[in-house]
Amino acid sequence: MLTVETRQAVHPEHARGMDTAELRRHFLASEMFRPGEIRLIYTHYDRFTMGGAVPAGAPLVLDVVAETKTPNFLDRRELGVVNVGGTGTVSAGGESWTLACGDVLYLGMGSGPVTFAGEGRFYLVSAPAHRRFPSRLVRLSDSKEVKLGATETSNKRTINQFIHPLVMESCQLVLGYTTLEDGSVWNTMPAHVHDRRMEAYLYFGMTPEARVLHLMGEPQETRHLFIANEEGALSPPWSVHAGAGIGGYTFIWAMAGDNVDYTDMEFIQPKDLR
Known part of the structure; x- marks a missing residue:
């Protein structure tokens, strides 16, 4: 079963007047992982x-997505797959890869239909x-590992870069993940913006009762979302992003x-946030 939701782009002036429900409707990505389904959010x-994509005992195939107006979803697209569940397999273009939890698969343009199977919970971007660049597990x-932050500022963390110029080539997709050290809560601080790129997040590895306070909005007009395990956030190019969990x-x-360019960003110091 395939479900696709379309999200329109939001102007920052519109976001200033949104209440909590409206902010969550436009920027929170929830209920993406349902057993036996592929669920996508197509954004502008x-x-x-x-x-x-959660196979849950039966293979799932990502093929035609009407929103792209192409015979196959990957005819003019590239795809990143991150397994956040048990061991699973992904097959495309006559090849098959086994992904353990935390593995990342890149599928290049023209890879054709993609089949997901096994015990994986696959996050798709x-x-x-x-x-076309070669597919790669x-x-x-x-990955390229980067250590940042400090215990004193509660943001000691490890960044692992996967789909990244220092690791492999892609057209425009860049992907990695960040893990907080014990006792640290801030996933990045100072916050930053990058006007030339949008960004999306998926938070995982959390207990059911835990939440991340995800900061967003313009630097002088910040807003926030409380985000649960396996939920995400869309971050427009005009929005800051940082969070504490x-x-x-x-x-x-x-x-x-x-x-x-991963470093193409503008940092906003805490004293300048409102």
């Missing part, structure tokens, strides 16, 4: 698509592509837009 932020040991958590970040 750089035509970025995010979603989940996709962006338009202009050129990137395990944690293959209760207990341990990991978040997957994925970006699409004008460039793939």
